[in-house]
Amino acid sequence: MSTNYSGAGKLPVNVVIIGGGFGGLETALSLKNLLPSTVRITLVDRGEYHSFIPSIHEVVSGAVRARDIQIPLALILGLAGIEFVCDEVLSLDAKSKKVLASSGVLDYDYVVVSSGAENNFYGVQGAETFSHRFRSPEDAERIHSDLGSLLTDRKRVCSVVIAGGGTEGVEVAGEVLDLIRGRGYGPDLNAGKLTLTLIHGQDNLLPGFPVKAQEFSREYLLRKGVTILTGNRIAEVRQDSVILDSGVRHDMSMLIWTGGIQPSRLIRELPLTKDPNGWLKVTDRLHSPDDESVYGVGDIISIYADDRPLSLTRLAYHAMDQALIASMNINSRLQGRRQVGYSPKDKPQLVSLGREMGIYAYKDRVLSGPWVVLLKKAVQAKHLMTYLTKPGFAPVTSRIPGQEFRHLLRILSPL
Numbered sequence: 484m485s486t487n488y489s490g491a492g493k494l495p496v497n498v499v500i501i502g503g504g505f506g507g508l509e510t511a512l513s514l515k516n517l518l519p520s521t522v523r524i525t526l527v528d529r530g531e532y533h534s535f536i537p538s539i540h541e542v543v544s545g546a547v548r549a550r551d552i553q554i555p556l557a558l559i560l561g562l563a564g565i566e567f568v569c570d571e572v573l574s575l576d577a578k579s580k581k582v583l584a585s586s587g588v589l590d591y592d593y594v595v596v597s598s599g600a601e602n603n604f605y606g607v608q609g610a611e612t613f614s615h616r617f618r619s620p621e622d623a624e625r626i627h628s629d630l631g632s633l634l635t636d637r638k639r640v641c642s643v644v645i646a647g648g649g650t651e652g653v654e655v656a657g658e659v660l661d662l663i664r665g666r667g668y669g670p671d672l673n674a675g676k677l678t679l680t681l682i683h684g685q686d687n688l689l690p691g692f693p694v695k696a697q698e699f700s701r702e703y704l705l706r707k708g709v710t711i712l713t714g715n716r717i718a719e720v721r722q723d724s725v726i727l728d729s730g731v732r733h734d735m736s737m738l739i740w741t742g743g744i745q746p747s748r749l750i751r752e753l754p755l756t757k758d759p760n761g762w763l764k765v766t767d768r769l770h771s772p773d774d775e776s777v778y779g780v781g782d783i784i785s786i787y788a789d790d791r792p793l794s795l796t797r798l799a800y801h802a803m804d805q806a807l808i809a810s811m812n813i814n815s816r817l818q819g820r821r822q823v824g825y826s827p828k829d830k831p832q833l834v835s836l837g838r839e840m841g842i843y844a845y846k847d848r849v850l851s852g853p854w855v856v857l858l859k860k861a862v863q864a865k866h867l868m869t870y871l872t873k874p875g876f877a878p879v880t881s882r883i884p885g886q887e888f889r890h891l892l893r894i895l896s897p898l
């Protein structure tokens with residue numbers, strides 16, 4: 484029998500948030516700040532942790548562990564007075580305003596969907612079966628462990644392939660290099676027995692970045708011994724090789740797939756309008772054009788202002804800005820006030836190429852140096868620290884169990 488999480492004594496307004504990532508957690512805490520205490524706010528996530536995804540590449544080299552970039556949702560939300568349900572959301576019934584999870588049902592007056600994206604294998608035969616995914620700290624830990632095992636046998640010929648040359652592909656290449664060097668391999672990469680190849684469908688790495696950043700990343704990785712194949716798509720993946728669309732076969736001991744994202748089944752099956760690629764269509768007020776009680780933030784949305792799509796890269800800082808606008812608009816709806824429109828703000832992007840080099844890109848400005856890696860760590864620390872200092876949290880740190888408190892202290896001092 485299913486549980487009704489909302490319980491018998493239903494409060495006047497129930498807000499349910501799906502996903503505790505960048506968009507969802509920020510929405511929950513912003514709503515808590517804005518809405519009266521009588522409003523019941525519930526966040527549901529299938530996992531126990533909020534993860535700082537932009538740092539998962541560091542888990543690949545072993546510079547940090549998965550738990551070092553995660554904070555427990557139950558703790559953060561519990562201390563802020565927000566309910567947390569750890570469960571997988573299966574679907575949304577917009578007509579009866581219910582979120583259906585695997586072991587219960589949540590009633591809502593407003594729902595904010597922020598369940599993120601998943602790897603896109605573009606229907607490439609064998610890709611899903613024979614690749615290592617790279618979307619979560621757990622994926623990165625698996626890569627670290629499997630790559631470590633491969634590297635223990637020096638007699639073995641080993642070919643590591645990275646699919647995709649966007650931010651994720653370039654960053655993971657830098658970390659794989661660090662892991663290889665950390666295992667004592669010299670610049671000759673075990674007399675050529677070990678190869679690292681990055682395969683990218685477009686002509687330039689880091690699409691969307693200024694040319695200077697694209698060229699810098701290419702030259703840096705080439706200099707460190709990475710083979711870069713641009714303008715090449717993977718047409719098929721087999722257990723021990725990848726076949727390019729040119730027909731060329733490339734040996735592969737391990738394939739790390741970073742090539743693109745797509746909406747999950749939950750989003751594809753939502754009974755609401757999507758864009759041509761299956762992302763949830765929202766207005767610039769960030770609600771569905773079909774249903775003003777369904778808001779969307781983060782990677783899952785495609786924003787249309789005056790029925791024209793806004794061009795927007797799917798990034799954590801956009802998800803957090805959208806969370807604030809969606810929260811303000813839910814508050815305005817409840818108070819009968821006008822809602823505000825969202826317009827994206829450009830912010831600097833930081834790309835690391837291993838622990839010794841990084842690229843800072845803001846509009847046309849491109850800078851590089853090891854300091855970018857430190858800056859990225861500082862951003863991570865600030866992000867996690869923010870959730871410890873949100874109203875209602877700071878005075879109650881003494882209530883954090885000892886083990887968790889030590890863990891939080893450790894992850895807040897990554898420099």
Ligand SMILES: Cc1cc2nc3c(=O)[nH]c(=O)nc-3n(C[C@H](O)[C@H](O)[C@H](O)COP(=O)(O)OP(=O)(O)OC[C@H]3O[C@@H](n4cnc5c(N)ncnc54)[C@H](O)[C@@H]3O)c2cc1C
Binds near residue numbers: 532747780
């Ligand atoms: C390797 C990598 C590096 C990146 N680097 C950067 C960077 O440097 N800067 C930057 O700005 N952005 C970066 N991004 C992008 C950024 O991580 C995303 O844009 C951001 O995480 C989107 O936030 P979100 O809330 O939409 O989704 P997410 O942060 O992915 O959160 C989604 C949450 O929903 C939960 N969930 C999903 N489905 C369900 C379900 N059915 N039921 C219950 N819960 C569910 C998940 O467990 C997860 O907690 C990077 C992404 C990757 C993969």
